Amino acid sequence: MPHIKVKSFNTSSLDTLIRDNDKFEFRALVEHSDDELLGVRYEDEEFLLEIKKRGDEYLIKPDTVSRPLDVNKIKKMLAYLIIEAKLEVLHSNIALSPYKPPLAKDANKKIKDFETPKFTRDKVAIEVGFGSGRHLMYQAKNNPDILYIGIEIHTPSAQQVLKQIELQGIENIWIVNYDARLLLEMMPSNSCIQIYVHFPVPWDKKPHRRVISKRFLEESLRVLDIDGELELRTDSDNYYEYALETFSAHPKISFAVEKNLDLAVISKYEDRWRAQEKDIYTVTVCSRLLSEQVDREYDFSFKAQVSKLVELPKEPIVKKDFFIHFERRYNLIGSDSAIIKCAFGSFDKPEHKYLYFKDQGFSYYPQNPVKTEPNYHAHQHIGEIVYG
Numbered sequence: 001m002p003h004i005k006v007k008s009f010n011t012s013s014l015d016t017l018i019r020d021n022d023k024f025e026f027r028a029l030v031e032h033s034d035d036e037l038l039g040v041r042y043e044d045e046e047f048l049l050e051i052k053k054r055g056d057e058y059l060i061k062p063d064t065v066s067r068p069l070d071v072n073k074i075k076k077m078l079a080y081l082i083i084e085a086k087l088e089v090l091h092s093n094i095a096l097s098p099y100k101p102p103l104a105k106d107a108n109k110k111i112k113d114f115e116t117p118k119f120t121r122d123k124v125a126i127e128v129g130f131g132s133g134r135h136l137m138y139q140a141k142n143n144p145d146i147l148y149i150g151i152e153i154h155t156p157s158a159q160q161v162l163k164q165i166e167l168q169g170i171e172n173i174w175i176v177n178y179d180a181r182l183l184l185e186m187m188p189s190n191s192c193i194q195i196y197v198h199f200p201v202p203w204d205k206k207p208h209r210r211v212i213s214k215r216f217l218e219e220s221l222r223v224l225d226i227d228g229e230l231e232l233r234t235d236s237d238n239y240y241e242y243a244l245e246t247f248s249a250h251p252k253i254s255f256a257v258e259k260n261l262d263l264a265v266i267s268k269y270e271d272r273w274r275a276q277e278k279d280i281y282t283v284t285v286c287s288r289l290l291s292e293q294v295d296r297e298y299d300f301s302f303k304a305q306v307s308k309l310v311e312l313p314k315e316p317i318v319k320k321d322f323f324i325h326f327e328r329r330y331n332l333i334g335s336d337s338a339i340i341k342c343a344f345g346s347f348d349k350p351e352h353k354y355l356y357f358k359d360q361g362f363s364y365y366p367q368n369p370v371k372t373e374p375n376y377h378a379h380q381h382i383g384e385i386v387y388g
């Protein structure tokens with residue numbers, strides 16, 4: 001991850017930049033610590049830089065919740081900060097490589113692009129956890145009339161595939177770096193012809209982290225158009241049996257099972273399992289019914305009273321279908337407001353965001369959460385705490 005180490009400096013000198021330069025938005029201090037946050041904006045990205053005192057040096061790096069996928073934007077912002085704040089650099093890894101291709105800009109999508117999505121093809125397919133992207137790119141190149149939405153939680157995989165899309169000039173892929181279990185809930189009903197889940201992590205010891213679940217199946221059936229298919233491929237006997245159990249428990253679906261199918265494209269994981277002569281199961285669920293559109297007009301805006309921010313509960317709040325954990329509070333310099341690191345939402349698919357309190361209101365930083373019921377219930381509860 002791009003970072004710089006600089007000679008000790010007076011961080012209050014950044015306040016002039018915040019006042020005069022629109023790339024710098026705010027500075028916030030954590031209580032009982034030297035750690036600081038600097039809110040910055042580079043082109044269309046808003047993110048936080050952490051400033052950590054280490055003896056006579058400062059380490060400055062992006063925080064993991066808000067950092068953009070495009071590493072070059074982080075590097076350019078750090079380089080800009082060095083010049084504008086006149087920092088003395090001791091070490092850095094922010095040189096831009098002329099050999100590394102940029103990320104495909106138009107393919108790089110965020111949650112807000114799914115609020116009222118404008119798909120660029122009439123037909124849409126989804127691949128969950130595309131890893132190296134071999135299957136995703138093969139499908140996109142061979143079916144130019146279909147838009148492929150690849151959802152991958154692992155940031156380096158999403159970055160790599162965005163580079164490949166740029167290099168190969170592929171125009172019918174969208175990439176989203178998010179938890180697919182959450183993002184699926186933003187998709188319109190009956191909008192997809194196919195959902196691929198190939199070689200999901202088996203999570204034998206933490207089954208609640210599995211992609212396939214009763215809820216995921218229901219959401220897939222809602223998102224799939226009539227005759228659309230959910231295709232699971234796995235080499236794991238455990239996962240195969242678990243999937244059969246989950247699918248069989250649904251009263252309205254039928255599914256087909258095939259063993260050791262030969263496909264035109266073999267994913268990186270499949271290659272590995274084939275070399276070990278493992279059995280590979282393909283389970284295909286077909287959607288037979290039209291689903292109603294879901295009305296998720298959740299409003300994630302808020303009012304807040306600054307006085308309430310002082311008394312935020314330290315322990316996680318656990319309710320039946322959601323939780324809230326205010327993890328860390330940073331006080332904004334030059335105002336009595338705050339930015340609070342928070343985890344919330346459903347227990348097995350939590351959201352991690354900052355709550356940015358400003359001008360008697362607050363917003364999620366760097367962007368709103370996914371519109372799911374647990375997120376909205378958590379949001380309403382946060383509202384009660386911060387406004388009363």
Ligand SMILES: C[S@@+](CC[C@H](N)C(=O)[O-])C[C@H]1O[C@@H](n2cnc3c(N)ncnc32)[C@H](O)[C@@H]1O
Nearest residue numbers: 129130131152153154179180198199267268269
């Ligand atoms: C075992 S790899 C398989 C990759 C690829 N499908 C293949 O066959 O080569 C599983 C992939 O799923 C991704 N993944 C796991 N949980 C996910 C989730 N909830 N949402 C999106 N991607 C997820 C992982 O990051 C990983 O890249």
